[in-house]
Amino acid sequence: MPSSVTTVIDVLRDKIQSRTARVGIVGLGYVGLPLAVEFAKAGFSVTGIDVEQRKTSLLNRGESYIQDVPSAVLRPLVESKHFQATTDFSVISELDTVNICVPTPLRKTKDPDMSYIVSACQQIAKYLKPGSLVILESTTYPGTTDELVLPILEKTGMKVGEQFFLCFSPERVDPGNPTHQTANIPKVVGGITPACTELGALFYSLALEKVVPVTSTSVAEMVKLLENTFRMINIGLANEIALMCDRIGINVWEVIDAAATKPFGFMPFYPGPGLGGHCIPIDPFYLSWKTKQAGIEARFIELAGYINGQMPHFVVDKIQNALNDQAKPLRGSHVHILGVAYKRNIDDVRESPALDVAHLLKKRGAHITYSDPFVPSLKVDDQELAPEDPLEASHDADCVVIITDHSDFDYETIARKAKLIVDTRNALKGKTGPHIVRL
Ligand SMILES: NC(=O)c1ccc[n+]([C@@H]2O[C@H](COP(=O)([O-])OP(=O)(O)OC[C@H]3O[C@@H](n4cnc5c(N)ncnc54)[C@H](O)[C@@H]3O)[C@@H](O)[C@H]2O)c1
Numbered sequence: 118m119p120s121s122v123t124t125v126i127d128v129l130r131d132k133i134q135s136r137t138a139r140v141g142i143v144g145l146g147y148v149g150l151p152l153a154v155e156f157a158k159a160g161f162s163v164t165g166i167d168v169e170q171r172k173t174s175l176l177n178r179g180e181s182y183i184q185d186v187p188s189a190v191l192r193p194l195v196e197s198k199h200f201q202a203t204t205d206f207s208v209i210s211e212l213d214t215v216n217i218c219v220p221t222p223l224r225k226t227k228d229p230d231m232s233y234i235v236s237a238c239q240q241i242a243k244y245l246k247p248g249s250l251v252i253l254e255s256t257t258y259p260g261t262t263d264e265l266v267l268p269i270l271e272k273t274g275m276k277v278g279e280q281f282f283l284c285f286s287p288e289r290v291d292p293g294n295p296t297h298q299t300a301n302i303p304k305v306v307g308g309i310t311p312a313c314t315e316l317g318a319l320f321y322s323l324a325l326e327k328v329v330p331v332t333s334t335s336v337a338e339m340v341k342l343l344e345n346t347f348r349m350i351n352i353g354l355a356n357e358i359a360l361m362c363d364r365i366g367i368n369v370w371e372v373i374d375a376a377a378t379k380p381f382g383f384m385p386f387y388p389g390p391g392l393g394g395h396c397i398p399i400d401p402f403y404l405s406w407k408t409k410q411a412g413i414e415a416r417f418i419e420l421a422g423y424i425n426g427q428m429p430h431f432v433v434d435k436i437q438n439a440l441n442d443q444a445k446p447l448r449g450s451h452v453h454i455l456g457v458a459y460k461r462n463i464d465d466v467r468e469s470p471a472l473d474v475a476h477l478l479k480k481r482g483a484h485i486t487y488s489d490p491f492v493p494s495l496k497v498d499d500q501e502l503a504p505e506d507p508l509e510a511s512h513d514a515d516c517v518v519i520i521t522d523h524s525d526f527d528y529e530t531i532a533r534k535a536k537l538i539v540d541t542r543n544a545l546k547g548k549t550g551p552h553i554v555r556l
Contacts, residue, residue, distance in 0.1 A: 122279045125248045133320050136160045138213035143237050148288045149218030150183045151299040157199035159324035165202040173202035209244035221255045227402045238269040250282045250316050256400050258407035262334035278310030284317035285334040287341030293463035303327040307337030345400040351386040353421025359388035370543040390520050390541040391428040391470030393459025398468050429473035436539050439554045448482030453514035456521025457489045464491035471520045490525045511535045519544045
C-alpha cells in the first residue's frame with residue numbers, strides 16, 4: 118500500500134479513536150436520529166442532515182419527534198453542541214464520516230425504490246472530502262453499496278479504500294423495544310475493502326456495545342434481508358396455522374404457547390391482522406427482486422407475502438360473521454378499531470394492517486371509528502378520523518376489533534363493556550364469553 122494511502126487511513130483512524138472525527142447522519146428518522154444521539158452521547162460532534170426543514174428546526178430546539186429519543190436526552194446534546202441539524206448538504210465538506218439512513222420503500226410494482234439513496238449519495242458526492250468514511254445503513258438488496266453507491270461516489274475522482282472508505286451496516290433498531298436499543302444491538306458492518314471494514318468497525322465500536330465485522334458489503338446487506346425474511350416467513354407460517362386452526366376449531370394461541378415450552382428447536386411467532394411497518398412487509402421483496410434477476414424465484418417470500426396479505430380480509434370476514442351471528446349485518450354497523458399503529462406501544466402507522474382493515478370495513482358499508490393513544494389522527498381512504506375514547510367507543514360500537522394490543526388499553530373494562538369483540542392479538546388472553554371472538 119503506498120504511504121500516502123496509509124497516511125489517509127492513519128489520519129482517519131486517529132480522528133475516530135480520539136473522537137475528534139466530525140460525524141454526519143443523513144436522514145433523521147426512526148433509524149438516523151437514535152444513531153445520531155448515540156454518537157453525540159459518545160462525545161462526537163454530530164451533524165444531522167435531513168431534507169425536511171420542519172424536522173431540523175425541531176431538533177435544533179431540542180425537540181424530538183421520535184418516540185425512542187426523549188427530548189430530555191436530545192436537549193443537553195444540542196445545548197452542549199454535540200448535536201446540530203441542518204438541511205444544507207454543503208456541511209459534508211467539513212465532516213469525516215457520513216451515515217446514510219434514508220427510506221427504502223417499494224414502488225407500487227413491488228420493485229425497490231432507490232431514489233432516496235441515489236439522491237442522498239449525489240448530494241454527498243458533491244461535497245465529500247478526501248479521507249472520509251461513508252456508511253450506508255438503509256435496508257436494501259445485496260449489491261447496492263458496490264453497484265449503486267460506489268459508482269456515484271467514485272465520480273468524485275477519489276478511489277475507494279485509498280482516498281475514501283465505504284461500508285454497509287444494516288440497522289436493526291426495533292422501535293418501542295425498551296430492552297434492545299441502538300446502543301446495545303450488535304452492529305454488523307462490511308466494507309468494500311479490508312481498510313473500509315476496519316475503519317467502519319472502529320467507528321461503531323466507540324459508540325455501540327458490540328460490532329460484528331463481515332467480509333463484504335454484500336454479506337452485510339444480505340444479513341439484514343435474512344433476518345427480516347426469516348421473520349416475515351415465520352409470521353406467514355403462524356398466520357397459516359391460525360387459518361387452519363380456525364377452520365378446524367382449535368385455539369391457535371394455546372397451541373403456540375404450549376409449543377413454546379419446548380426448550381430447543383422452536384421459536385414462537387404469532388398470527389395477527391397482517392404485517393406492518395417500514396421493514397417486514399417490504400424488505401423481503403428487495404431480496405426477491407434481486408434474486409429474480411439471477412433466475413431464482415423466491416417462493417417462500419411470495420407465499421408468505423400472499424398469506425400475510427390475506428389476513429386483513431380474514432379479519433373482516435370474521436367481523437362480518439360474528440355480527441351475522443348476532444343477527445346484525447356489517448353494512449351500517451359501527452365497528453370500533455382498537456389500536457392502529459403497526460405494533461404494540463409505538464406511534465408508527467406505516468403499512469399498518471389497521472389501514473387495510475379500515476378500508477375493507479368501509480368498502481363493505483361499516484361505520485368505523487378508532488382509538489389509539491399514540492396516533493392523533495388517521496387517514497382512511499380520503500377520510501380523516503380523530504381518535505375516540507376507547508371505553509366509550511367500545512360501549513357504543515356494534516363490534517370492537519383489537520388490531521394493536523397497546524399496553525395502555527384497559528382490556529378488563531373493554532371486555533365488560535363491548536357487545537362483541539374480535540381479538541386479533543390475543544390481548545384478551547384468559548377471558549372468555551360468547552361476545553369474544555379470537556383470531
Ligand atoms: N424504522 C425501523 O424500524 C427500521 C429498522 C431497521 C432498518 N430500517 C431501515 O432504515 C432506513 C430508514 O428508515 P426510517 O424508518 O428511519 O425512515 P424514516 O422515514 O423514519 O426516516 C428517513 C428520514 O430521511 C429523510 N430523507 C429522505 N430523503 C432524504 C435525502 N435525500 N437526504 C436526507 N434525508 C432524507 C426523511 O425526511 C426522514 O426524516 C430504511 O431503509 C429502513 O428500511 C428501519
